[in-house]
Amino acid sequence: MNHGEEVKDQSLKVKVIKSFKNFKCKYRNTDKSIFYAILADDSDFIIAKVIDRKGKKDFSKGASIIFTNFKYWNGILEMTEYTKLEKLTGPPVEVPMKIREKAKKGILLEEVKKLPLETIVSGLFNVNKWRKVKNGYILTAEDETGKMDIAIFNQVDQIILKDNKKMHFLGFKVDMFEPNQYEKKLQLKSTSQSFVQVMFLYSYN
Incomplete structure (x- = not known):
């Protein structure tokens, strides 16, 4: 497609x-x-x-x-x-365990770093720390492939943040920001249709 x-x-x-x-x-x-x-x-x-x-x-x-x-x-x-x-009324759709596990994780951070800016992605990341900024939050997310900041400026009042929790990030865009005049960094940034949810232990049982 x-x-x-x-x-x-x-x-x-x-x-x-x-x-x-x-x-x-x-x-x-x-x-x-x-x-x-x-x-x-x-x-x-x-x-x-x-x-x-x-x-x-x-x-x-x-x-x-x-x-x-x-x-x-x-x-x-x-x-x-x-x-x-x-x-479906016939035989159910069969999903191999490998695909099922991949679907639960979503995209990996090392894959995000290879994507064009503005690409919309979703993933499951561990949130190590976060800080409040004007009109939103900056989170430090991590998976087995690396770390990346995630900026949230939409749906802020609906988000419950907790340290050292796995969280689903859905509908975030790949973005570039400049912390200073000498540096550029990739991050994920929320859009008006982004959604965040803490993963519960029974989410995929």
């Missing part, structure tokens, strides 16, 4: 690995209810942004679903009220 492509004549069959809670945000200058979901099949996984769909029950963990009429935009699969979705 190409960047920004609207797909009407292709159907996808996937298993729901996890769905996250709803939150309110601006979408095309309109207040919308959105939630993210991690979907996978036997070859790979993808993050879906689900916009204004009342059937969140369709995204229960482990459900096999089929859908058409969706949009693929900057690494995110967008599903709206126009997306046609139903639960």
